[in-house]
Amino acid sequence: MSRWLLRRTGDAVATALVASVVLIILLHLLPGDPLAAVLGDHPVPPAVEAALRRQWGTDRSVVQSIGAVFAGLAHGDLGVSIVEQRPVLAILGERLGPTFLLGALTLLIDFTAGLALGVWSALHPDAIRARLIGAITIVGYALPSFVVGMLLVWMFAVKLRWFPAAGLSNVLLRPDASVMTTLLDHLKHLVLPLAAMVIATLAVPLRQQRAAALVTAAQPWVLAARARGISPALVAWRHCWRPALTPIVTLLGLWLPMLVAGAVFVEVVFQWPGIGLLLARATQDRDIPLVMGAGLLLIVTVQLGSLLADVMYHVVDPAQRQA
Amino acid sequence: MTRLARVGLAILTLLAAFAIVGPWIAGDPNAQPDPVNGSLLLPSPAHWLGTDQLSRDIFARLASGARISLAVAAIAVSVAAVFGSALGLAAGAAPGLAGRLLQRLIDLGLALPRIIVLLVVLAALGRMHYVLLGVVLGATGWPAVARLVRGETLRLRHAQYVAAARALGAPPARVLWYEIFPGTLPAVLVASTLGLADAILLEAGLSFIGVGIRPPEASWGGMLYEARDYIGSAPWLVFIPCLALVAATSAATLLGDALRRSLQPETR
Numbered sequence: 001m002s003r004w005l006l007r008r009t010g011d012a013v014a015t016a017l018v019a020s021v022v023l024i025i026l027l028h029l030l031p032g033d034p035l036a037a038v039l040g041d042h043p044v045p046p047a048v049e050a051a052l053r054r055q056w057g058t059d060r061s062v063v064q065s066i067g068a069v070f071a072g073l074a075h076g077d078l079g080v081s082i083v084e085q086r087p088v089l090a091i092l093g094e095r096l097g098p099t100f101l102l103g104a105l106t107l108l109i110d111f112t113a114g115l116a117l118g119v120w121s122a123l124h125p126d127a128i129r130a131r132l133i134g135a136i137t138i139v140g141y142a143l144p145s146f147v148v149g150m151l152l153v154w155m156f157a158v159k160l161r162w163f164p165a166a167g168l169s170n171v172l173l174r175p176d177a178s179v180m181t182t183l184l185d186h187l188k189h190l191v192l193p194l195a196a197m198v199i200a201t202l203a204v205p206l207r208q209q210r211a212a213a214l215v216t217a218a219q220p221w222v223l224a225a226r227a228r229g230i231s232p233a234l235v236a237w238r239h240c241w242r243p244a245l246t247p248i249v250t251l252l253g254l255w256l257p258m259l260v261a262g263a264v265f266v267e268v269v270f271q272w273p274g275i276g277l278l279l280a281r282a283t284q285d286r287d288i289p290l291v292m293g294a295g296l297l298l299i300v301t302v303q304l305g306s307l308l309a310d311v312m313y314h315v316v317d318p319a320q321r322q323a
Numbered sequence: 324m325t326r327l328a329r330v331g332l333a334i335l336t337l338l339a340a341f342a343i344v345g346p347w348i349a350g351d352p353n354a355q356p357d358p359v360n361g362s363l364l365l366p367s368p369a370h371w372l373g374t375d376q377l378s379r380d381i382f383a384r385l386a387s388g389a390r391i392s393l394a395v396a397a398i399a400v401s402v403a404a405v406f407g408s409a410l411g412l413a414a415g416a417a418p419g420l421a422g423r424l425l426q427r428l429i430d431l432g433l434a435l436p437r438i439i440v441l442l443v444v445l446a447a448l449g450r451m452h453y454v455l456l457g458v459v460l461g462a463t464g465w466p467a468v469a470r471l472v473r474g475e476t477l478r479l480r481h482a483q484y485v486a487a488a489r490a491l492g493a494p495p496a497r498v499l500w501y502e503i504f505p506g507t508l509p510a511v512l513v514a515s516t517l518g519l520a521d522a523i524l525l526e527a528g529l530s531f532i533g534v535g536i537r538p539p540e541a542s543w544g545g546m547l548y549e550a551r552d553y554i555g556s557a558p559w560l561v562f563i564p565c566l567a568l569v570a571a572t573s574a575a576t577l578l579g580d581a582l583r584r585s586l587q588p589e590t591r
Contacts, residue, residue, distance in 0.1 A: 015434050022431070023443050030447040142573035144524045146531050147565045150547065150554065158555045257436040261528075264438055268532045269551075279439075280532040283446040291446040295439045302436055 005311065012307040019299050021066055023292065028062045056082060056288070069292070078296070079289035083282070088293035092275065095294075098168055099267070099274030101190070103259055106197040110205050111252075113198075115245075118209025122217055123236055133210065140203025145262045149196040149269035156192060163191050166271040193270040200262055201255070208251050216240045242316070249313045256305040260298050328581030334574035338567075342393045345386030352387035352541045355379055363557045375546075375560055376553055384541040385567060391542045393571070395457040396522035402461025403522075404515045407468025408507065414469065415476025416499050429473060432466030441525070445534045453536055456529075460522050468514045475507040482506070509586035516579035520572040527568050543568050 035049070035058055044052070053059040060068060072078055078088035121133045139148075157165035164170065170185050177185075216222065217240055225235045260276075267276035275294050282290035346352070361378035364370055372381040414425035440463050445451075448459070479485055480503065488502045529535030530544030538549055543564040550560035 015431065018431060019435050022435070023440070026440070026443065027447050030444060138573070141576055142569050144528060144568065144572070146528060146547070147568060150551070150561050150565065154554050154558050154561065158558070257438075260436050261438040264442075265528050265532065279442055280534065283442045283534045284532075286446050286449055288446055291443055295443050298436060298439055303434070306434075 004314070008307060008310055012303045016300050016303045019303075020069065020296050023295060024065050024069055025062055027288065027292070028065060055080070078293040081282075081290040082287045083285045083290070084287075088289050091278065091290065092293055092297055095273060095275045095278045097274075098272055099263055099276060102193055102197060102267070102272060102274060103263060105190075105194055106201060106259065106262075109194075109198050110202050110255075114202050114205035115209045118206045119213045119236060119241060122210045122213035123232065123240070133206065137203045137207055140200060140206075143200065144265070145196055145200035146265040146269050148199050149193070149266050152192050152196055153269065164189050165192070168273050193266055193272050196266045196269065197259075197262055200266070201258060204255060204258070205251060212245075213240055245316050249309055249316055252305065252309040252312070256302045260302060325581050325584075327577045331574040331577030331581065334570055335578065338389060338571055338574070339393060341386065342389040346383070346390055349383035349386040350380065352383040353379060353539050354383075363553065363560075365559075372563055373557075373559060375549070376557075381546075381560070381563060384546055385543075385563060388541040388543045388546055388564065389567065391453050391536055391540065392523060392526055392544070392568075395453050395460065395526045395536070395542070396519055398454060398457025399460035399464055399522040399526075400515045400518050402458055403464035403468050403518055404511055406461070407465035407514075408472050408504075408511055410465065411469040411472025411474075412476055412499065412504060412507065415473040415480070416495070416503070426473070429466055429469045433470060437463045437525070438528075441529065442534065445529065450537055453540070453542070456526065456535060457522075460525055464518055464522065467518065468511060471510045471514050472507045475510045476503055479503045479506045509582075513579060513583045513586055516575060516582055520575035520579065523568065523571050523575065 035052060035056055039049075050059070069078075076089060078092070080086065081088050081091055084091060117133065117136075121129045143151075153165045156162045168186065168189055169182070170189075173182065173185055222235060222239055225239050226232070230238075263274065264276035264280055266272070267274045268280050271277065275297065279291065279294040279298075282294065355378050358378045361374055362376050364374040364378075366373045370380050370382065372385060375381055375384070410425060410429065414422055414429055416422070417425060441459065444459055444463075448455075451459075485498060485502045488498050493502070526535055526542065527544030527547070530537070530542045531547045533548055536542035536545045538545060546564040547561060550557075550564070553560050
């Protein structure tokens with residue numbers, strides 16, 4: 001186990017490193033000069049341009065860039081944002097909380113409600129349930145997250161006025177408001193983005209778990225357990241749930257990139273001040289250091305997630321431990 | 324072919340026809356006939372789907388958007404299919420170290436979240452022509468195709484008819500091109516149809532966050548980007564492109580699922 005874990009961790013680190021090198025090389029190979037785009041029709045003295053190029057790092061060769069990024073990483077320095085003129089790391093730090101909150105809650109709901117609904121629909125394959133699951137699946141696959149988000153805004157923020165349409169908190173809230181009021185305000189702002197994320201991503205774990213539970217429910221030992229008079233609920237809990245868990249754990253690794261993409265679009269819809277919104281805006285501004293920093297952060301997160309999924313796979317499936 | 328697949332195919336055909344013919348009958352998508360009195364109008368005989376905040380005809384923008392959005396997706400899928408197939412075939416057929424290296428390359432492509440690579444590339448390139456956007460989308464879509472084709476290649480290498488061709492003395496290149504490659508095409512077709520939905524969604528998403536097709540050019544996602552601020556006063560500006568998007572992606576998904584069921588029964 002420990003040797004396997006070591007090798008798997010090494011793999012994840014290597015992938016993250018190679019991925020960042022690929023991104024840096026890509027940036028160099030592509031035409032397009034962000035500085036020229038920003039300067040536009042306003043020519044500056046050559047000395048100023050040279051200074052700006054040095055500051056932006058556009059005067060470096062590929063090798064120098066790779067070296068600079070890794071040296072920076074070792075010092076915990078990801079460069080300076082062009083637009084904000086502040087360290088990229090500091091900006092990322094401010095944005096991490098909202099994204100993590102939204103992502104973790106989505107994950108939690110998807111993998112509890114999704115699993116429960118999947119097992120439930122597999123064990124009671126009647127028409128109404130099948131139709132309900134079918135509806136969730138179709139909505140999840142056909143409606144992109146930002147479309148779901150816009151429709152939610154229209155319904156619950158514009159028409160019904162139940163929840164705020166955007167942001168993390170009410171800017172008009174007085175700073176000396178009580179803790180309860182502030183918390184409630186944050187919760188209200190969280191509802192719609194969270195709903196959009198869950199609706200857009202729930203279908204995948206649900207369908208996977210349903211398929212896995214259907215296979216498990218058809219096993220002879222499930223029938224044997226039922227024949228011994230064990231109640232259906234207990235059979236589901238004790239005998240169907242755990243074996244059906246392995247496919248879902250591997251899914252977690254595949255599912256994280258989806259969460260990242262969802263986060264970018266949903267955060268833009270709701271102006272949720274997380275990494276996704278930051279990445280979208282930085283791309284629009286062509287703020288390369290910031291885009292690189294946010295991109296690297298998300299790549300590392302995804303790698304960590306798939307590593308975690310593999311470790312959980314080992315824990316859940318004893319057969320894997322011998323391998 | 325199941326009924327759902329037929330529905331999917333019919334919708335896709337209709338949308339493609341709309342993308343080809345629509346812009347001819349709809350007129351200029353950027354004309355602003357009357358910005359003062361003619362903006363945010365409800366549908367009427369003069370403007371079939373109403374007008375937007377700049378008095379532009381929504382039907383004309385939807386038609387022009389269909390052409391751009393579907394063209395981008397079609398280019399993306401073609402690029403990904405060609406590049407992915409070539410790489411997958413090579414990875415599956417190349418012996419020893421070369422095969423392993425290609426396999427690592429595919430793994431790396433799969434490990435990189437597509438949206439992040441796209442945003443980095445778009446940040447570097449800035450505003451671009453829609454054909455180029457299609458190529459860029461395709462250049463990030465190959466790993467899914469490559470993985471499938473590699474798997475099929477590995478499987479077909481041990482098929483009896485391939486062994487028979489080899490036994491008859493066919494050289495490896497001939498076996499690969501005439502025996503194995505045609506066998507991988509069903510997998511490519513399935514991956515491409517499902518990839519079409521992905522490409523439409525990605526283009527719309529990127530345009531929606533303001534980094535794909537940018538105003539004043541019309542694409543479905545770009546229309547949403549511009550309509551965002553009018554969701555309270557003119558929600559149909561949001562609904563119409565949403566409807567077009569959902570129709571296109573669900574049609575591609577239905578067709579892709581049906582193709583997968585009929586062409587690759589073993590993966591069910």
